[in-house]
Each structure stands twice: as C-alpha cells, then as structure tokens.
Amino acid sequence: xxxxxxxxxxxxxxxxxxxxxxxxxxxxxxxxxxxxxxxxxxxxxxxxxxxxxxxxxxxxxxxxxxxxxxxxxxxxxxxxxxxxxxxxxxxxxxxxxxxxxxxxxxxxxxxxxxxxxxxxxxxxxxxxxxxxxxxxxxxxxxxxxxxxxxxxxxxxxxxxxxxxxxxxxxxxxxxxxxxxxxxxxxxxxxxxxxxxxxxxxxxxxxxxxxxxxxxxxxxxxxxxxxxxxxxxxxxxxxxxxxxxxxxxxxxxxxxxxxxxxxxxxxxxxxxxxxxxxxxxxxxxxxxxxxxxxxxxxxxxxxxxxxxxxxxxxxxxxxxxxxxxxxxxxxxxxxxxxxxxxxxxxxxxxxxxxxxxxxxxxxxxxxxxxxxxxxxxxxxxxxxxxxxxxxxxxxxxxxxxxxxxxxxxxxxxxxxxxxxxxxxx
Amino acid sequence: xxxxxxxxxxxxxxxxxxxxxxxxxxxxxxxxxxxxxxxxxxxxxxxxxxxxxxxxxxxxxxxxxxxxxxxxxxxxxxxxxxxxxxxxxxxxxxxxxxxxxxxxxxxxxxxxxxxxxxxxxxxxxxxxxxxxxxxxxxxxxxxxxxxxxxxxxxxxxxxxxxxxxxxxxxxxxxxxxxxxxxxxxxxxxxxxxxxxxxxxxxxxxxxxxxxxxxxxxxxxxxxxxxxxxxxxxxxxxxxxxxxxxxxxxxxxxxxxxxxxxxxxxxxxxxxxxxxxxxxxxxxxxxxxxxxxxxxxxxxxxxxxxxxxxxxxxxxxxxxxxxxxxxxxxxxxxxxxxxxxxxxxxxxxxxxxxxxxxxxxxxxxxxxxxxxxxxxxxxxxxxxxxxxxxxxxxxxxxxxxxxxxxxxxxxxxxxxxxxxxxxxxxxxxxxxxxxxxxxxxxxxxxxxxxxxxxxxxxxxxxx
Numbered sequence: 001x002x003x004x005x006x007x008x009x010x011x012x013x014x015x016x017x018x019x020x021x022x023x024x025x026x027x028x029x030x031x032x033x034x035x036x037x038x039x040x041x042x043x044x045x046x047x048x049x050x051x052x053x054x055x056x057x058x059x060x061x062x063x064x065x066x067x068x069x070x071x072x073x074x075x076x077x078x079x080x081x082x083x084x085x086x087x088x089x090x091x092x093x094x095x096x097x098x099x100x101x102x103x104x105x106x107x108x109x110x111x112x113x114x115x116x117x118x119x120x121x122x123x124x125x126x127x128x129x130x131x132x133x134x135x136x137x138x139x140x141x142x143x144x145x146x147x148x149x150x151x152x153x154x155x156x157x158x159x160x161x162x163x164x165x166x167x168x169x170x171x172x173x174x175x176x177x178x179x180x181x182x183x184x185x186x187x188x189x190x191x192x193x194x195x196x197x198x199x200x201x202x203x204x205x206x207x208x209x210x211x212x213x214x215x216x217x218x219x220x221x222x223x224x225x226x227x228x229x230x231x232x233x234x235x236x237x238x239x240x241x242x243x244x245x246x247x248x249x250x251x252x253x254x255x256x257x258x259x260x261x262x263x264x265x266x267x268x269x270x271x272x273x274x275x276x277x278x279x280x281x282x283x284x285x286x287x288x289x290x291x292x293x294x295x296x297x298x299x300x301x302x303x304x305x306x307x308x309x310x311x312x313x314x315x316x317x318x319x320x321x322x323x324x325x326x327x328x329x330x331x332x333x334x335x336x337x338x339x340x341x342x343x344x345x346x347x348x349x350x351x352x353x354x355x356x357x358x359x360x361x362x363x364x365x366x367x368x369x370x371x372x373x374x375x376x377x378x379x380x381x382x383x384x385x386x387x388x389x390x391x392x393x394x395x396x397x398x399x400x401x402x403x404x405x406x407x408x409x410x411x412x413x414x415x416x417x418x419x420x421x422x423x424x
Numbered sequence: 425x426x427x428x429x430x431x432x433x434x435x436x437x438x439x440x441x442x443x444x445x446x447x448x449x450x451x452x453x454x455x456x457x458x459x460x461x462x463x464x465x466x467x468x469x470x471x472x473x474x475x476x477x478x479x480x481x482x483x484x485x486x487x488x489x490x491x492x493x494x495x496x497x498x499x500x501x502x503x504x505x506x507x508x509x510x511x512x513x514x515x516x517x518x519x520x521x522x523x524x525x526x527x528x529x530x531x532x533x534x535x536x537x538x539x540x541x542x543x544x545x546x547x548x549x550x551x552x553x554x555x556x557x558x559x560x561x562x563x564x565x566x567x568x569x570x571x572x573x574x575x576x577x578x579x580x581x582x583x584x585x586x587x588x589x590x591x592x593x594x595x596x597x598x599x600x601x602x603x604x605x606x607x608x609x610x611x612x613x614x615x616x617x618x619x620x621x622x623x624x625x626x627x628x629x630x631x632x633x634x635x636x637x638x639x640x641x642x643x644x645x646x647x648x649x650x651x652x653x654x655x656x657x658x659x660x661x662x663x664x665x666x667x668x669x670x671x672x673x674x675x676x677x678x679x680x681x682x683x684x685x686x687x688x689x690x691x692x693x694x695x696x697x698x699x700x701x702x703x704x705x706x707x708x709x710x711x712x713x714x715x716x717x718x719x720x721x722x723x724x725x726x727x728x729x730x731x732x733x734x735x736x737x738x739x740x741x742x743x744x745x746x747x748x749x750x751x752x753x754x755x756x757x758x759x760x761x762x763x764x765x766x767x768x769x770x771x772x773x774x775x776x777x778x779x780x781x782x783x784x785x786x787x788x789x790x791x792x793x794x795x796x797x798x799x800x801x802x803x804x805x806x807x808x809x810x811x812x813x814x815x816x817x818x819x820x821x822x823x824x825x826x827x828x829x830x831x832x833x834x835x836x837x838x839x840x841x842x843x844x845x846x847x848x849x850x851x852x853x854x855x856x857x858x859x860x861x862x863x864x865x866x867x868x869x870x871x872x873x874x875x876x877x878x879x880x881x882x883x884x885x886x
Contacts, residue, residue: 018778025780029682032675033695036754039747040702046717047709223598230595247602253801253871254864255808257835258609261860264842265612272493287605294602320588348706351810351835355842369428377708384712384815392716399709410704414697 047403051396057185057198058148060114061140061178062094066126068134076130087119087126091141098179099170109167115142117199142187143180145198145390147171151182152393159389188397192363193379197390200383202398204365208278208358208373209347211366215282216289216346221339223286224293225328228335231294232301233323252291259288260352268356275357279369284352289342296338300331333420340413344406350377376402427489430559434485434566438478441570445473448577461579468583475590476573481566488558496550500543508539523547613864616857623851624652629858631655635821635832637841637852652855654862656821660831664742664813665806667827671746672806673799676753683754684761685783703751711815714744719816726828733828736818742827745812749802756798760791760878793877800874804867810835834859 068074070093073085092111096102102110118141125139126132143151146162150171153159160168174180191201227248235241263284267273273280304327312322353359358374359382366373374382376398383395449469453459459466497520501509510516519540525531526544533541577583621629632653679699683692719740726733733739764787772782788795818830819840841856 018781022778022780025783026682026686029678029686032678033682033699035675036679036699036702036747036750037695039750040698043705043709043713043747046713050716223601226595226598227601230592230599234592234595235599244599244602247606249875250868250871251602251605253804253867254609255805255810255835255867257808257810257838258613258860258864258867261838261842261857262605262609262612265616265857266608270494271490272495272497273490274493290601290605294599318584318588320591344704348704348708350706350708351814351839354814354839357843359843368426370426377706380708380712381811381815384708384715395712399712402706403709406704406706407701 047396047399051393051398051400053149053152054188054393054395054397054400055185056152056182057187058143058151058180058182059140060095060118060143060174060180061138062091062098063136063138064090064094064122065136066090066133073133076126076133082123082127085123087122088114091118091122095179098174098177101173102170106166109164110170113144113147113167113171115144115198116196118142142198145196145388147180148198149390149393151175151180185397188394192365193361193374193382194363197388197394200391200394202376202379202394202401204362205374205376205379205398206401207365208362209375211278211369211373212281212285212353212375213343213347215279215369216285217339217343219282219286220289220293220342220346224290224339224342225297225335227290227294228297228301229323229328232298233319233327248291248294251287252295255351256288256349257351257355259284260355262287263352263356274370274372276360276362276372276374277370278366278373280356281353281358281373281375282369284356285346285349288349288352289346292342292345293335293339296341297331297335300334300338301327303334304330330422333416333422337413337417337421340409340416344409344413347409348377348402348406350375350381353378354381376405426555427485427558430485430562431482434478434481434562437481437563437566437570438474441477441566441574442470442474444470444570444574445577446470448473448574449579449583452577452579456579463580463582464584468587469577469581471587472583473570473573473577475587477566477570479590480569481562484565485558485562488554488561492554492558496547496554499550500547503546504543505539508537527551609864613857613861616854617861620851620854620858623854628652629654633823635837637837637855650851652851654834654859656823657832657834657837657859659823659825660738660817660821661807661833661835663738663825663827663831664745664817664833665803667739667742668745668749668806669799669803671743672749672753672802675746676750676802677757677795679750680754680757680761681783684758685779685787699751699754701751702747703755705748707748707809707811708815710744710748711811711813714740714812714816718744722828731828734818734830736816736830737828738817738831739827741813741816744816745806745809748809748812749806752805753798753802756801757791757795760794760798761787763794764790793880797874797877800870800877804870804874807870808835808863808867810839814839834863838863 067090070089071085071087073081075081088111091114092107095110095114096104096107099110121141122139125137142148147167149159150163150168163171171180187199188201190203191199192204194200231241231245235244263280267280267283268275308326308330309322312326313319317325353375358378360372360374361382362372362374364371380395380398380402383391383398386392386395446466446469449462449466450459453462453466462469500523501516501520508519510519522531522536523540523543524547526533526536526540527547533544629652632651633655634651634653635656636651679695683695687695715736719736722737722740723733723735768786768790769782772786773779777785813833813836817833817836819832819836820830821832821837822829824831838856838859841852841859
C-alpha cells in the first residue's frame with residue numbers, strides 16, 4: 001500500500017516537471033513559426049522600404065526661353081540645325097533664373113541638377129512644335145538622378161553625398177518654390193533599361209517576361225497534360241513506363257541551373273539558335289516546369305472517380321472518348337491550378353536564363369519572339385548588382401512588381417482550387 | 425515567313441483540312457443514305473484529315489527551325505576564302521558573331537575586312553532563302569499530306585480508331601519527352617566534361633585545393649595557367665548548405681510539429697499559406713535581400729563586436745537560403761508526421777504521456793526515416809540553389825570553415841564562367857560543364873536516396 005502511494009507521489013511530483021517540459025516544447029514550436037513569419041515580414045518590409053521611392057520621380061518645372069540666338073537655331077523645322085543646336089543652355093539659364101543665389105559662374109553646378117536627357121526632351125518638343133521658337137514655355141523635365149535620390153531621401157546622409165553643399169541648398173530652395181517636385185514615376189513603366197537610373201524602366205523586362213511565359217505556357221501545358229493522360233490512362237505496366245516515371249520524378253528535383261546548361265549546349269550550340277531570345281528562354285523554362293505540370297495533372301486525373309469512367313464505358317465510349325469527353329473536363333480545374341503554380345515558378349526563375357544570355361543590357365522593348373530580351377527577375381539581378389543607390393531603388397520597385405504578379409497568380413490558383421475543384 | 429507565323433498558318437491549314445474532311449465524309453455518306461452508313465462519325469473523318477495535314481508539316485517545321493541556324497553557319501564559314509577559315513571552334517564562334525553583328529547592322533561594314541562583309545551579305549541572303557524554302561516546304565507538305573488524307577476518306581475506313589491511335593502515340597511522345605530531357609542533360613554535360621578531362625587531369629580536379637580558372641587569352645599574354653581544383657568550391661558549397669540546414673531544419677521541423685499537433689484549424693489555415701509564401705518568393709528576391717540587407721547587417725554587427733567579417737559572408741547567403749528552405753522542410757515533415765497512424769498517438773496518450781512526450785518518444789522516431797528523406801531533398805535543393813549565392817556569396821575560392829569569410833560555390837562558378845560571350849573550347853568554359861556534371865550527379869544521388877527512404881517508409885504504414 002505504502003509502496004503504491006509513493007509511486008503516485010513520484011508521478012505527481014514529476015508531473016510539474018513534465019508539464020513544464022510540455023509548455024517549453026510548445027513554446028519552441030511557436031518560436032519557430034514566429035521566426036519564419038518574422039523573416040517573411042522583414043523581407044517584405046525591407047523591399048518595400050527600399051523600393052517605394054522607385055515609384056516616384058523628381059521633376060523640374062521651368063520657364064524655358066527658347067531663344068534662337070542662344071541655341072544657334074533659326075529654323076526649328078530644319079533637321080540639320082536641330083541636330084547641331086544647343087538645347088542645354090536654355091535649360092541652364094531657366095534654372096539659374098530660379099535660383100537667386102546662383103550666378104553665371106555656377107553654371108556647371110547648376111547644369112548638374114538637370115537630367116542629361118532633358119535636352120533631348122526639349123529638342124523633341126521643339127521638333128513637334130516648331131512655332132515655339134523664340135517664345136517662353138513652361139515645361140517639366142526630369143531632374144538629375146543625384147537630385148532625385150536626394151529629394152526622395154531627405155536627411156539621409158548616404159543619399160546626398162553626390163551633391164555639393166551648395167547644390168543641396170539650391171535644391172532645398174527650389175523645392176520650396178515648387179520648381180522641384182516629386183510625382184508618380186510613369187517613366188518606370190514606359191521605358192526599357194537605361195544607363196541613367198531616372199530613365200530606366202521595366203517595360204522591356206515585363207514584355208520580355210510575357211513573351212517568354214507565352215512560349216512556356218503554349219508548350220508546357222499541352223505537353224504536360226498529354227503526358228499525364230498517357231501515364232495515368234494508357235501506359236502499360238512495363239519497364240519503359242517505370243523509367244519514364246523515374247525520369248519525371250528526378251527532373252522535378254534537378255537544380256534549375258542544370259536546365260540552363262542544357263539550353264546552352266543543345267539549343268544554342270547544337271541547334272545554333274540565337275542567344276538571349278524569348279523563344280530559347282521559353283523552351284528552357286518549358287523543360288523545367290514540365291515535371292511540375294505533369295505531376296499535378298496526374299493528381300487531378302487520379303482524383304476523378306472510377307465510376308465516371310465505368311459509366312462512360314458502359315454506354316459504349318471508347319477509351320479515348322472516356323478520357324477526352326469525361327475525365328479531362330473533370331480534371332481540368334486541377335490541371336489549370338497546377339499549371340498556374342508551375343508558371344509562377346517559371347516567372348520567378350533567373351538562373352537558367354543567365355546561362356542562355358538573357359542578361360544582356362537591352363534598351364529597346366522587344367517586339368518579337370526572336371528579339372533580344374531580358375525578363376523581370378534578370379532585370380532585378382542586373383540592377384541589384386549596380387553600385388548606384390538609385391538602381392537599388394529601381395530593383396526593389398521591380399521586385400514589388402514581380403511579387404505582385406506572382407501573388408496574384410497564386411491567389412488565382414487558390415481561388416480556382418476552392419471554386420472549381422469538385423470533391424467526390 | 426517567321427516560324428511563329430508559319431506555325432499559325434499550319435494550324436489554320438489543319439482546321440481547313442478538318443472542314444474539308446468533314447464535308448467529304450458527309451458527301452460520301454449521302455448517296456448511301458446518311459451518315460449512319462459511315463464507319464465513324466464525320467467528326468473523326470475531319471480530325472483524321474487535320475492530323476494528316478498538320479503532323480508531318482509540324483515535324484518538318486520543327487526540324488527545319490532547329491537545324492537551319494547550324495546549317496547556315498556551316499555554309500557561311502565554308503564560303504570564306506581558304507586563308508580565313510578558322511582552325512578551331514573558338515575562333516569560329518568569334519568569327520561567326522562578328523559576321524552576324526555586321527549582318528544585323530550592329531557593327532558598321534567599314535570596320536571589318538571585305539570577306540567578312542561578303543560573308544555577312546551571304547548570311548543575310550541565306551537566312552532569307554532558308555525562310556522562303558521553309559515556308560514553301562511546310563505549306564506544300566501540309567497541303568499535299570492533307571490532300572492525300574482527304575482523298576483517302578472512304579465510308580468503310582474506321583477513322584475513329586485511326587485518330588485515337590495517332591493521339592495515343594502523340595501522348596506517348598509527350599511523356600517520353602522526360603526521357604529525352606534527361607538524355608539531353610546527360611549528353612550535354614557529359615560530352616563537355618570528357619573534353620575538360622582531356623585538358624585537366626582527374627587528380628587535379630578532384631583533389632586540387634586551388635581554384636582560379638583564369639587562363640591566358642592570347643598565346644603571348646602573361647597570365648596564370650589557371651588552377652582547377654574543386655575542393656574549395658566543394659567545401660564552400662557544403663559550408664553554405666550546412667548553414668542553411670542549421671536554420672531550416674529546426675525552424676521547419678518545429679513549426680511542422682506545432683502546426684500538425686498543437687495548432688487549431690484556424691491558426692493552421694492562416695499560418696500554412698503564409699509559410700508557403702516563403703517558398704513562392706523568387707530566389708532572386710532572396711539574393712537581393714541577402715546581398716543588400718543581411719550581409720551588410722552581419723558585417724556591421726561583427727565589426728561592432730570587434731570581429732572581422734567579409735562583406736559577402738557565407739553566413740548571410742546560408743542564413744537567407746535557410747529561410748527559403750523552411751517551407752520545404754516543414755511541408756515534407758508535415759506530410760510524414762501526418763502519415764504516422766493515429767493509433768500510435770492514441771496509444772501513447774492513453775498511457776498518460778503528455779503531447780510533447782508522445783511527439784518526442786513515439787511519433788518522431790516513427791517519422792524519422794521520412795524526415796531524414798525530406799532533409800536530404802532539402803540539402804539537394806540547397807546545393808543546387810544559384811541566385812542567392814551568386815548575389816551574396818562572392819567569387820573568391822577560399823578554403824575555409826569560417827562562416828564570416830567569403831566562399832564560393834559550384835553554382836556561382838558555373839554562372840560566372842558561362843555568362844557573357846565565351847569561346848566554347850577553353851578549359852574555362854569546359855570547367856563549367858564539368859562542375860555542372862558534378863552538381864547533377866550529386867543532386868541525383870541525394871534525390872534517389874531520399875525518394876527511396878521516403879517511399880520505403882510510407883509503405884510500412886499504408
């Protein structure tokens with residue numbers, strides 16, 4: 001009797017310790033989830049913090065005197081004269097007029113506040129409206145990148161080192177007079193890449209991504225679905241089928257960069273296809289996403305109950321008719337969901353595209369499948385490697401655009417799974 | 425015509441063939457007394473005609489588009505004056521890029537020798553000819569085969585059976601593409617790897633402790649011979665993967681345990697998608713985060729503690745890679761833990777064990793093989809991960825175990841050696857393929873072992 005009580009006593013005493021352990025174990029789990037979620041939050045906060053300024057541009061609004069004598073221009077319709085004329089001087093003079101403390105001797109320092117491309121803007125405007133010559137016009141120009149980052153990050157030392165003390169003072173004055181203003185960065189969405197951060201945009205990369213994704217989609221979806229149908233419905237139980245399945249499972253886990261090596265050796269060196277074009281990128285990404293699409297499509301086909309098949313066969317449908325008329329439509333939502341997820345993966349993929357030359361510096365927006373192009377993630381990679389803070393800002397902004405695409409694709413996939421997938 | 429337009433045209437022709445085939449089968453059936461006297465429905469006669477028209481034309485188109493570039497290159501090189509014909513592949517590819525630059529207008533003709541300008545003209549002419557020939561060939565094949573298919577429509581033919589067997593073969597071809605891809609990978613890396621080992625000995629590659637792939641570009645240039653020892657790359661890869669695993673395994677495993685054993689349904693439905701979001705973020709974003717936020721943070725932190733840390737430390741790359749792999753580990757562990765039969769859990773709880781004791785002493789040992797398999801899969805993913813290390817780990821091939829120093833990895837070297845223009849013959853370029861072969865073999869081995877473990881374990885309880 002006493003023996004038993006003491007045993008109960010022991011258990012009771014140990015309970016406290018065991019419950020403490022239990023709570024500690026639970027706390028570990030919560031801590032692990034907290035760590036993972038904190039990483040997610042920090043990542044997003046970091047990128048938004050770095051990139052929100054990329055969606056803003058800084059402009060100068062100036063009253064430009066288009067003085068023909070100063071510009072060495074007496075006929076604005078003459079192509080040759082337009083090419084030779086001086087379009088920088090009117091801008092510099094207009095800006096000097098806005099800064100009371102600046103004199104003629106400061107013109108170099110003043111000029112460095114204006115974007116190098118502003119003179120091109122002015123020339124194009126004059127070319128379109130030759131009658132503007134010898135009048136005064138109020139126009140808006142991009143500010144220099146150094147001014148841009150200084151204005152957007154007022155008070156941050158790291159962003160103002162490129163401007164002199166005097167220039168900073170001027171910019172502050174100009175801001176008070178509303179000559180220097182920040183507004184939504186439409187340039188970012190209308191331009192291709194550029195050496196000048198304030199002229200650089202993502203349109204070229206977005207179009208390149210769309211072209212590449214189009215090639216990937218029209219190849220990988222039909223091929224993936226056909227392969228899944230074969231493996232689930234027609235494949236005989238033999239060594240060949242087993243071998244195909246082993247291959248698909250292994251390809252799903254092969255590092256993406258290996259597909260880049262394949263693309264380089266086969267498509268570019270063996271077939272002599274051009275480098276850095278969306279077609280080759282699409283082909284490489286097709287091979288990469290196929291296993292994902294095949295695996296999810298097979299799962300979708302498997303989830304169609306056998307009763308459907310039996311019913312169709314019972315009323316005399318052939319095997320192919322059963323599959324194409326009954327199984328495929330019912331499995332379609334699941335297949336589409338898997339394909340969207342595969343496409344989202346392909347859209348964010350960078351490494352294989354580096355090897356097939358999609359890292360070139362390309363200013364023009366690509367206009368075909370055989371035109372040199374880059375894609376959004378590669379654009380991020382290129383800008384992130386730049387020492388200029390303004391490019392880092394653009395890279396973060398491009399990441400935000402990329403993530404918006406990806407999140408909406410995944411949200412679409414989740415919505416489709418919830419809405420369209422039928423539970424049997 | 426551009427291949428893309430030609431593809432569309434072929435599809436249009438196939439649709440036309442479908443319509444004609446459909447109409448002909450009906451017309452043939454009319455005198456017999458309606459379509460019930462046909463062996464198959466008119467639809468199948470149309471589909472048969474469309475397949476006859478489309479498939480040969482598409483095969484011709486694909487073959488032509490795949491090989492025209494190489495054939496044209498060979499013709500252009502062959503047409504050069506004998507003294508300009510390049511001796512080796514490296515100078516051939518240089519010459520070809522020069523010619524195509526002249527042809528595309530990127531390089532003004534005044535800058536190059538006269539034969540090259542001629543070759544560029546020839547290249548343009550050949551491209552034009554090839555395009556026209558391709559169009560003519562594809563269209564005539566489509567029309568001819570479509571016409572034959574249309575002509576051979578008879579009410580007695582079982583069109584449905586024929587269409588179905590063609591489709592079945594098509595489906596098989598799509599599935600067999602997986603084998604073709606694997607073969608493509610093996611041949612593309614194996615071939616170059618053999619050529620690499622003709623230049624560099626096995627011993628140097630596998631046991632050399634220094635890696636500096638810069639070889640002399642010109643014969644008279646004073647440059648290092650280049651060292652191709654992969655030990656520093658190998659240790660660098662292992663160091664970064666180990667750091668990643670140190671982050672990913674505890675966090676991933678513990679969160680999987682919490683979510684499957686403790687969390688209620690509501691928490692699970694919120695936390696799980698958030699965790700999976702980590703897996704959906706592109707690696708270039710992680711690379712950006714590692715290179716521009718985590719690495720400076722670590723080096724500043726170390727500096728304030730008085731330790732020296734490189735601005736591109738293995739710790740930054742490995743840590744961020746670990747974050748990326750968390751969802752991978754947690755979802756695989758989650759599957760395995762859920763696969764442990766409820767009876768084991770109930771038995772342990774009935775004996776008075778607490779939940780954590782059940783977890784640690786009963787479920788975890790039962791799930792261990794599966795979890796190990798999952799971890800191996802995660803390791804293979806860490807080894808093959810490219811963008812994070814390219815952006816955050818640096819290029820210096822240091823043989824070190826200090827996580828605060830810069831190390832480089834196999835994938836970083838592949839990317840560095842192969843980005844930009846390269847001659848296809850130097851040991852430098854071939855080295856990238858040899859590294860790719862090693863990477864492929866290593867990940868393949870890990871995957872095969874991991875899948876075997878996971879499968880074997882699953883069978884025990886099913």
